[in-house]
Structure formats: C-alpha cells, structure tokens
Amino acid sequence: MSELASFTPEGDEPDVNTRELDAVHPSFGDKPLVVLSRGVEEGAPGVPPAYRPKVEAAWRAGHDRIAALSTRGINTIVPGARHYIQIDRPEAVVTAVRRVVDAARSR
Incomplete structure (x- = not known):
C-alpha cells in the first residue's frame, strides 16, 4: 500500500520518494540513457480501477524523470509491451x- 500511496499523493504534496529525489539532485551528466516504458496499460494488485489512470501517469512521469537525469536521456514508450518488455x-x-552502446562509442 505504501507503493500505491507514493503514486497517488493527496493534494499538492509530493510523495516521499519525490521529496527524497528532489533533495539530492542526481545526474548522469551526458551519458547516453534509454528508458523503456510499457505501451500497454495494466492494472496492479490492489489498485482500484478508478486509480489506474493516475498510476499510469505517475509511472510515465517517473520514467520521464529518470530519462531527464542525462542530457542525452530519452523515455521510449514500447507499443504492445506490458511490464516485462524484454x-x-x-x-x-x-x-x-x-x-x-553506439552513442557511447561515438564520443
């Protein structure tokens, strides 16, 4: 339930994970980075259907934030993929x- 709570904070207050990340300002510099996000929305155990759009939006926003840790980062939605993209x-x-690999070698 704490994981669900981190996806659906109440009001305008950021969740605990967001506050912790905002405090440290991590960065991967200009290292190439590709984040893959599922293209098929899935429910999660214990998540009421009404919360699914919020959870999906938070999940994608989190992936966007990870990609933004590098100046060469990108988040790619993979159509037809669920959680286990591989x-x-x-x-x-x-x-x-x-x-x-190609981006790292071309430097």
Missing part, C-alpha cells in the same frame, strides 16, 4: 541497448 518486445530492448 518478454513482450525483446527487439525493443536489443535496439535500446545498441543505441546506448
């Missing part, structure tokens, strides 16, 4: 890894 769309994972 199972549903393994070629997307291979492509992302190659993209990062």
Whole structure:
C-alpha cells in the first residue's frame, strides 16, 4: 500500500520518494540513457480501477524523470509491451541497448 500511496499523493504534496529525489539532485551528466516504458496499460494488485489512470501517469512521469537525469536521456514508450518488455518486445530492448552502446562509442 505504501507503493500505491507514493503514486497517488493527496493534494499538492509530493510523495516521499519525490521529496527524497528532489533533495539530492542526481545526474548522469551526458551519458547516453534509454528508458523503456510499457505501451500497454495494466492494472496492479490492489489498485482500484478508478486509480489506474493516475498510476499510469505517475509511472510515465517517473520514467520521464529518470530519462531527464542525462542530457542525452530519452523515455521510449514500447507499443504492445506490458511490464516485462524484454518478454513482450525483446527487439525493443536489443535496439535500446545498441543505441546506448553506439552513442557511447561515438564520443
């Protein structure tokens, strides 16, 4: 339930995880980074259907924040993939890894 609470904070107050991240200002500099996000919305155990859109939006916003930790970061939505992208769309994972390796080698 605490994980669910972190996705659905009350009012305008940020959740605990967000406050902790905001306090440390992590950065990957200009290292290449590809974040993959599922394209198929899924429910989660214990999440009422009415909360699913909020959870999905928070999940994607979190992935966008991770990608933004690098000046060369990108969050890519993988159509047709659920949580286990490597199972549903393994070629997307291979492509992302190659993209990062190629970007790192081209420096």
